[in-house]
Amino acid sequence: xAHLEFAQPLVLFAMPTIAVQRRLPQLLRFNLNQAFVIDLxxxxxxxxxxxxxxxxxxxxxxxxxxxxxxLPVMPGSRAILLLFGACLLYCISSTALGSYPDGIPxxxxxxxxxxxxxxxxxxxx
Numbered sequence: 001x002a003h004l005e006f007a008q009p010l011v012l013f014a015m016p017t018i019a020v021q022r023r024l025p026q027l028l029r030f031n032l033n034q035a036f037v038i039d040l041x042x043x044x045x046x047x048x049x050x051x052x053x054x055x056x057x058x059x060x061x062x063x064x065x066x067x068x069x070x071l072p073v074m075p076g077s078r079a080i081l082l083l084f085g086a087c088l089l090y091c092i093s094s095t096a097l098g099s100y101p102d103g104i105p106x107x108x109x110x111x112x113x114x115x116x117x118x119x120x121x122x123x124x125x
Contacts, residue, residue, distance in 0.1 A: 012039050016114060026115075030100055033111035034091060041107070042084055049077050 018024070019032035087104050094101035102108040 008043075012036065012043065015039070019114070027095065027098075027100060029115055030102075030111055031091065031095060033114045034101065034104070034107060036114075037107045037110045038084060038087055038091075042081075045077065045080050045084075 015032045015036040019029045019036070021029075087107065090104065091101040094103075102112065
């Protein structure tokens with residue numbers, strides 16, 4: 001599985017490239033753009049956490065703490081991860097019901113901007 005760590009950036013930047021193809025269904029294109037924005041947020045959160053951990057290791061006045069006992073260095077990182085998980089579940093359930101998952105405030109707006117449409121895509125009853 002060591003070679004899969006290099007696949008994530010490729011998939012990350014392939015999503016918006018595929019989403020601009022007009023021959024794909026609008027719902028698929030919207031979901032690809034929204035997945036790109038969510039994945040970008042996860043990557044930025046991960047790298048911010050790694051950077052803050054690296055900064056904490058630069059100080060020389062530390063004591064050894066086993067890896068299992070260490071708390072995350074970035075405050076709120078678990079809450080952010082749970083929030084991204086909730087967004088993912090919302091997107092999957094909305095898509096399974098056949099409606100656009102455009103209820104996530106800033107993420108949905110960014111996904112709509114990259115599609116070039118800011119109108120609402122909700123199905124009418």
